[in-house]
Amino acid sequence: MEMIIAGLLDSLAPASLMFVFVGVAIGVLIGAIPGINGPMAIALFIPVTYYMSPLTAIGFLVGLNKGAFFGGAVSAVLLRTPGTPEAAATSWDGYPLTQQGKGEKALRMALYSSVAGDFVSTIVLIVIASPLAAIALFMGPAEIFALISLALTVIAGIGTNSIGRGLIAAGFGILVGLIGTEPVTALPRLTFDIYQLGGGLSLIPVAIGLLAFSEILLQLEKFTVKGGGTHVAHEFSSKLEDRMLPLKEFFASTKTLLRGSLIGIGVGAMPGLGAPVASFMSYDQAMKRSKHKEEFGKGRLEGIAASESANSAVVASSMIPLFVLGIPGNLAVAMLMGAFMIHGMQPGPLMFQENAQLMYGIYGSLIIASLFLLIIGRFGLRYFCKAVNIPAMILYPIVVFTCIMGSYLGKSDMFDVAVMLVFAFIGYFMRKFDYSYVAFLIGFILAPEWERALQQVVIISEFDTYMFFTRPVAMGLMILTFFVIARTFWKNIVDCRKTEAEEAAESAGQHKDD
């Protein structure tokens, strides 16, 4: 109990409060700019947290992530350009409302739904993470190895249309993550005689290159030269009923909000699914169960509530696998995991024993971030709407130069900037060829832990390859891993046959016509 109170009091310290507030504000601002999303913002701002205490740093980044999730709704509602996939469903009903002059009302609904989903999810995280972590402590290296193998397999399917390409990306990520000092011999491995690689590649330049810089390279391709960005005139109606969201209208969507939050929590707790799945699933359910199905897609507030509550609920619930098992379920959490490691902590069940006070402090910061999101969103909504109009000619140089200096900041070494550029180049090709950079990055982060678990299994079992068969949980997880791979390949084969059959039917039809 003392730990809980001490942790919560830590989160109420002025410095901690200030950085959570700043994090949420920057997050909303960045999220509102089309093309910049939460994980990208975390990658850009992790170097800044080097100089903060662990609680302040994590609080700041969590605030940033929460803010960016809501910020994504701003561009979705005003421009119908979802900066992030999870905001796509929000635009379906949000943009028609903007066209009717009710953009402010739509944004208010998005804000309150986001806060509601996020708050419920945070409470669930607080209630269940610690007991689950206590159970997870019974897992040995064999189970951890099997679990990471399963997570990597599931995650290989994120951000790509082909699990084969996902596995290549994950394998490459692990390989890059193994560069540096080998854990058993303590000798350099895969360094190619480059002395700067002796300590391994830092997460920051790799993440900035892959997430932020390569994204900018792609956006610059689409960017038409003259004019400097697209100015969007979104006129808000001056009528009070078009701007305000009465409590009655908000509470009319209570069921949808609750359902959306639960879907978000469920989806977020499972590694690999992510916020877009939750958002689409919740929207679909809301539409199916509504008495006014025909109004969906034409500016129904319930649609916004469904999408936003679900995608925001994912933010906190996706930390459940991180805190319980030490496995990141999505990219934003992978970046947070990197931040934990930079500050000397290994996320996982042991955190509740080794850093209990800090964990309760983080819980406190999570709740505070939700409240700040409500306050900042409520009073700053009109100002954040202006962010969508920042000229690209000003925005891109700022982001590019921040990427360069952010990479330099970690070790004060220009070698890291070169590494960032190399990974920006690789990231550009990965995106263009549809190789999942998400799988790469998660493989890169989990590689040392995966290898450590394998080494422990080998040493403990004295090369007994049957060790997995004596551990039912590990065996179950390995079977599940093979099942996931086999199922995906089977699905691919079935799809191929289907295409062949369709092609044959089409050509037969053509012959008949001739």
Add this chain to the structure above:
Amino acid sequence: MARVKREMIASLVISVFCIIMLTWGIPTYTPEYPGYGASSALVPNVCISVMLFMACLSLLRYSMALFMKKPMSAQELHFAEDLGDNAGFTQEGRVKLKHLTSTLIPCVLLVVAIEYIAYMFVSFAFLMVFQYVIGSRNWVQSTLVSVILTAVLYIVMRYGFGVPVPGPQLF
């Protein structure tokens, strides 16, 4: 068929990379087996083998499509931009090498030049060139952005974080 050929080249490049790593990279740059635990080459070898297997599988699949005219879906045969499909969230598409090099070259020059020339000058020059490359022709705006950004980051790094700026120190 342009996409199929491109995928084949990509798979081929990955396969060649894997073979080089398996035959030279990993054996040369991995410590010798110390006699306990797993060999330090085990995990890299497993990863590379998985990559090689997947790349070969992909190569086989696309070769069959190209040479044996095995049918493939439109999404696999054509680029998303040709199909007018912008709904997907993958960013697959054509590589624009000219754009890529013109954007990356100023960055590479910055990394090289900053070792010899002070941060203030190099950063300012880099930002001016970069803005020109991305199409900015408003010189007043470009100069203002370059000066302000260089100065702000200098102040943040020097006085905010206490980190020396890269390159030779002026002050």
